[in-house]
Amino acid sequence: RKICVVGLGYIGLPTAAIFARSGYEVIGVDVNEKVVSSLNSGEILIEEVGLPELVKEVVKNGKLKASVTPEEADVFIIAVPTPIHEDHSANVDYVVQASKTIAPLLKKGDVVIVESTIPPRTIDDVVAPILKEAGYNLEDDVYLAHCPERVLPGRILIELIENTRIVGGINPEASKRAGDVYRAVVEGQVIETEALTAEMSKLMENTFRDVNIALANELVKIARRIGVNAHDVIELANMHPRVNIHQPGPGVGGHCLAVDPYFIIEKAVEESPLIQQSRKINNSMPHFVVNEVNYLVSELEKPKVAVLGLTYKGNIDDVRESPAMEILNDLLSNDRLDIAVHDPYVQQEKLKVPNLSLEDALKDADLAVILTDHNQFKQLDGSKVASLMKHPVVFDTKNCCSLDSSAGVNVYKIGNLS
Ligand code: SAJ
DSSP states (O other): OOEEEEEOTHHHHHHOOOOOOOOTEEEEEEEEEEHHHHHHTTTTTTTOOOOOHHHHHHHTTSSEEESSSSSSSSEEEEEEOOOTTTTTTTTOOHHHHHHHHHHOOOOOTTTEEOOSSOOTIIIIIIIHHHHHEEEEOOTTOOOOEEEOOOOOOOOOHHHHHHHHHEEEEEHHHHHHHHHHHTTTTTSSSSEEEEEEHHHHHHHHHHHHHHHHHHHHHHHHHHHHHTTHHHHHHHHHHHHHHTTOOOOOOSSSSSSSTTTTTHHHHHHHHOOOOHHHHHHHHHHHHHHHHHHHHHTTTTTTTSSEEEEEOOOOSSSSSOOOHHHHHHHHHHTTTTOOOOEEOOSSSSSSGSSSSOBOOHHHHHHOOOOEESOOOOOOHTTTOOOHHHOSSSSOOEETTTTTOOOOOOGTEEEEEEEEEE
């Protein structure tokens, strides 16, 4: 069977590669010619553990090919981005475009799966009408389903195989046929449901996490007010078998948690005050961190602040919706501060300031602010930090670094600063 995967990003490319590894003939489609030409020479432009090796293998043995235009296939998987507009409303334009480009290629018995995260009712109200208008009967010509991706960046190749998949068809036969596509490669359970239920389940997973993190971040602010250590509180509360408070931090980033809750809010504004408030709390954290930085260097004249980590989470190269970037820009706009930056994963062209070495960033600094939990920052060498910095003070917003005062470094953690 032949599979056509539309969208060769963080989800589409590993998905295409995994089906190719299982012996399917896979054609990967992307509007970006650079992505297509590099893939055809076995190279990829994104960073993900194990992916470069896998892609090389399946391109070499001819199972995976890329193109800017889709081709006839038995299964079509749409994995294009669904960003949000400035006003936080969902932008499903890429899903619409992808559906329209594959529509003329469909034949009787084909399966169409949307993996992109989409607002509730998008399959029924947006994608299905496009296929119907193209002349297909969705009862027995073409089988349409939503199968949301649920993998964690950094663990994508493992989770694509091991996680439970939810398959929400437009009717039970579509669920079954789409489910069978995944059953061929997935070791986790493949659960069939309706399209709308699949859409909402995916959105609620990320919303659960966002709301929970907002609770932890609110605790940080409460802790600052009343003088308690938020991390001790979370650790002790989480010893209860039914409590699982997430970790506070400089904000919530990435293309999922910071976006998906808005897809729900948009469809039920009146009914979603908790979800809306959680977004506001998490969005307020960069400003909170900037205030804490200013507080920590308030006595110094033109202090040098080393900003460590810019990606939205640890050990990845992705700065999309990164709270650390927001914090950096805010700090850069303050003339009183001398800002130095280090992130071992981020390419220079993504930044408007030099990405220095760790040593250069820390040299003569008055404060180092950790904004991302990269492994390098978890294992900072205390004596090196102490000898490089003018004032060896570290503000750890991820509660990740293991430094303590024994090395002569003064470490403050978000949630324990009063
Ligand atoms: N974060 C916290 N505190 C925590 C956990 C995370 O502040 O306790 C922050 C992170 O630093 C980061 C953001 O939240 O800025 C998001 O990170 P993440 O690791 O929770 O998630 P993502 O966005 O990388 O991936 C999520 C995953 N969803 C869930 O775990 C429910 C992944 O499984 C989804 O596939 C992915 O979203 C997606 O594509 O929707």
